[in-house]
Amino acid sequence: MTEFLLGAAGFVLLTVAIGLIRVLGGPGNVDRTMAVQLLGTGGIAALLLVAAATGVRGAEDVALGLALLAAFASVAFVNSAAPEDDREAGRANE
Amino acid sequence: MNFLLVLSLVVPIAGALLAFGVGGRWVSRIALATMPLGLAIAVAIAAGLRPAGGSLVYLLGGWSPPLGVALRADWLSALMMVTTAVVISAIGLFARADFPAGMTETRRSFAFWILLLAVWGALNTVFLSGDLFTFYVSLELLVFVAVPLVALDGRAETLQAALRYLLFALLGSVLYLAGTGLLYGAYGTLDIGVLSGRIRGEPVTAVAVTLMTVGLMAKTALFPLYLWLPAAHAGAPAAASAVLSALVVKGSFFIIVRLWFFVMPGLAGVAAPQLLGALGAGAIVFGSLLALRQERLKLLVAYSTVAQLGYLFLAFPLALDAEAGRLIDGSALIAGLVQAASHATAKAAMFMAAGMIYVALGHDRIAALGGVVRTAPLAALVFLLAGVALIGPPTSGVYFAKTLFLRAADSTHQWWWSLVLDVGGVLTSAYLVMLVARALAPADQAAPSMAGIVSGQQPVAALALVLCSLLLGLLPWHAWLPLPLAVTTPDPLSLDALWSLVWPLLVGMALAALMGRRQNQRPLRMALWLEQADHALRQWPAAGFSLLGLTIMLGVALLLTP
Amino acid sequence: MSAPTLAGLTGAALVGLGLYGLLVHPHPLRKLLGFNLLGSGVFLLFGIIARKGAAAGFAADPVPQAMVITGIVVAFCATALSVALLLRLFEAGGAATLRPDVGRDDSD
């Protein structure tokens, strides 16, 4: 069972990472952001599998932390890539 | 008694936290109130050292090393702590006018006073720490204090200088940290005392010590790794420059001393200390010559710091007992640290004077210094005396240090370092003579337009510091330090003493005439060549190559040590 | 090859990579990334030391782990301060370069 879980972890990690490496080169920043999102999910999956296989205590908490913060990179990107929103918001405020 | 060690770092840090929490006009008051307290603690530790048998130890939390962290005070810590306390207090007095406690909180005052307290806490941690990782944290504290001080004026060029400094200093910290980790991995402790008993001349030690030393040299701005220093030290406000030049760079130097003299005194070999000394000599020659070529007073003072830092590193080859193959923490090391203390006091005063001259004239262009003797007589006097203190008249700390260095060079048969010391004196005289000549020139234009008024307290603070530096040689050092022989101060009016002061001035004059900047005259080819080299060394790629090259050279030197 | 050794070798390689990025890349933001990689490589070296120090029922020596945590915090602070400085430099000078003597006014 342990071997299987580890193998599955490696498989998931490799597939998402291949996607990541392919997309990092472009075409656009949106695609790069998506690739990181996919890697995040895959990484969490791999982490859960590894934790189940090796019985490292507390690894679920790491997964929980990663899951909580999974959206952050993408949110930061969308937020700072759309500065016109900032101005609108500023106007709406006044 | 031992609890004073804790207080000496807790008091400034608590002051900084309190000032931050209270804010407003209380910030500077809290900072100033902390100063006499901190000074008293430093003096008490220094005074208590001798009765306690030369060292004080405090086990934090009651945990003893290697698991716990210990604070240790010895004569090196005490000397540096008292120097720091004196310099910080003087800077505090000086800065009251520049960073006033207004009714509303201002950015500059708020940041400056808190950072001033924090730098004190960080330095005391460096001087007292007995643990390599605590050194790392305190090094980082110094970075986080120094960088905002550099950027305090907020102009684009100071922001750039601060960023360059930050990135280079961070590189230095990481390299230091890497070495720390390797030492822990090999010997299972970070405590200096325990480690010195376990450390062996293995490849891992060589790699670790190389990384740590190079990282620390980058933070000390030892030639040729000074790319960040001139712009950073010259761009900060005068009081901040004084902190940076007098104290902050000494912190990383002190850790190099701890590492080489106390962790691995028997493993230094012959080549590595010579390499450190050679870099020091390079700094003295290169920095001083470049100081001659500067157009601005503050930049000149900054390059003078580059040069003066070089002297500190002469302690490494001169402290080497070739027969025993050990670095001896005796008179050469004492010379290095007294030199550090003298430089700290003199250089702080010099930056203060430069700041006052800037205020009085509205600029600090060296070519237009004429008339400064009338416009800002006290500032000019302080500057002159600080310069003299750096050259080293018989009563000064620099003279005392130089005497010890020369004696060590004699007894270890390394005549070339005495030559370096003499050349250094000549070069320092050269830029001072050049400045005096400029200052005595008649004011070429009408009264300067944007001149300001120097506050009355400022020259007093600066003058007090200069006097400290000038009289440091008169302290009863042999009663307090492990000096094998007392150094007798010659009669300052004797012919010998006068001659030792006059001949560097004479040669310096000739050199200043040759190398200095003059209008309407083509500079010497060598001067141009120097400026180009300086320009290249202040670029990242060249600095990077120097750093990597030095790493490899030092690594090889240590690896080949039997 | 065991997991700790592999991580240690990765760390060594990261140190070289980060050093290269920090020293050679001209853009400050990229230098900063280089610094972070360099730091993270050093932390991994601590990681292998911690793992090889497994004893007394602990899967890894806690002391290097604690030092890495401290190091990560400090590295983050450094990154934040650098970014703030860099953005201010960009605002104030319109450029994000570390080259000295660019835009320095020589009023002589």
Add this chain to the structure above:
Amino acid sequence: MSVIQALDISLAVLVLAVAIWTIVSRDAFAAVVGYVAYGLLVSLVWVRLFAVDVALTEAAIGSGVTGVLLISAAVRLRGTEAAVAAEWPGAGSRVLAAALCMVVTAALAAVVLTMPDPGATLAPEAARHLAETELGNPVTAVLMAFRALDTLLEKVVLFLAVIGVWSLAADGNWGGIAGPRRATNRQGALAFLAQLLPPVGIVVAIHIVWIGANEPGGAFQGGAILAAMWMIVIMARLAEAPAIGERRLRLALVAGPAVFLAVGLMGFAVANAFLAYPAGLAKPLIVFVEVFMTLSIAVSLPMLVLGPPDRPSS
């Protein structure tokens, strides 16, 4: 080769590949995205090294605040890459630099390969004294007891970093506000996330701080998650960052180091040493200090990410 070895090797290769990408990529944004991915992979490596406390820290910092910080910076610095293109050293210099860096790597690799196994360790010492700290997590014991001074100073570093960032403000904005403005009628996916996530995040953060005494976790990890929750509320423009002149903010920022220092000084009186805890009260005191440290961290990190105040408070 066993499965676990294959996994470790592929993980190492991936980490290196993403790191190389971060260095060689032409585009700054792509490099930063690569670095965020790198942070995630490195936390996996830490789990494999059985350093879960570190993995938690790396996860909380790397994918939370550092990601936000670097990505927004990269977007704002768009186009500056071309301006410094002329500063690249020549190809020969680059090759030389790469070679020299490789020497450093080779030296470190040699050290790694010759490192004894089992190596030097303080784990037995820590185990012997763990009971005196009344904690179950040895990493927390090192951070809060054995090497408490370093942790205290590290909190001072954090505090100084905040001052450093603030001190970059324009004079007129001192005491003002940083970061995005509040929007009155902000709706949509982001606002939804920013309303739903923080309650969960707060629970998780409290859990992590609380179990940190006995299991992997602790003040920094919990504080970083809380900080991220605050960040998302600000990024969704549901709330504005507080003005830096505000008294409550100032107190929250110094609370961690100040309380730690105060408890440490109390040790003089009740436990015979600075930073010592009296027997029987060690754990409650440590948790007490950690609560305030968590608060300070949760407030400091957003202040660092938001940057210097850019407008006066109204």
Add this chain to the structure above:
Amino acid sequence: MNTAIDIFTVVAICAGAAFFMAGSVGLLRFPDSLTRLHALTKADNLGLGLIVLGLLPQADSLLGGLKLVAVWLLVQLASATVAQLIAQALRHRGRGT
């Protein structure tokens, strides 16, 4: 009994891994960002969901199981939000050009 649970785990995890692969292939193959986005979010959520499902019987405590479910829910929330935001950004850009 034990083998039955293990078989369930194996099947669920294999299915989850397959979905991850589908997501990656989608990321590589689909022609434009919007379709890539849809493929990706669907695939990775199902993938993670199935893996969590497979691991649930292996969890050693109730709290552990709850944490697994919480991880999945949080990732769902994150990726739904991100999908929305990115779609908005793409639409924005589409209108602009």
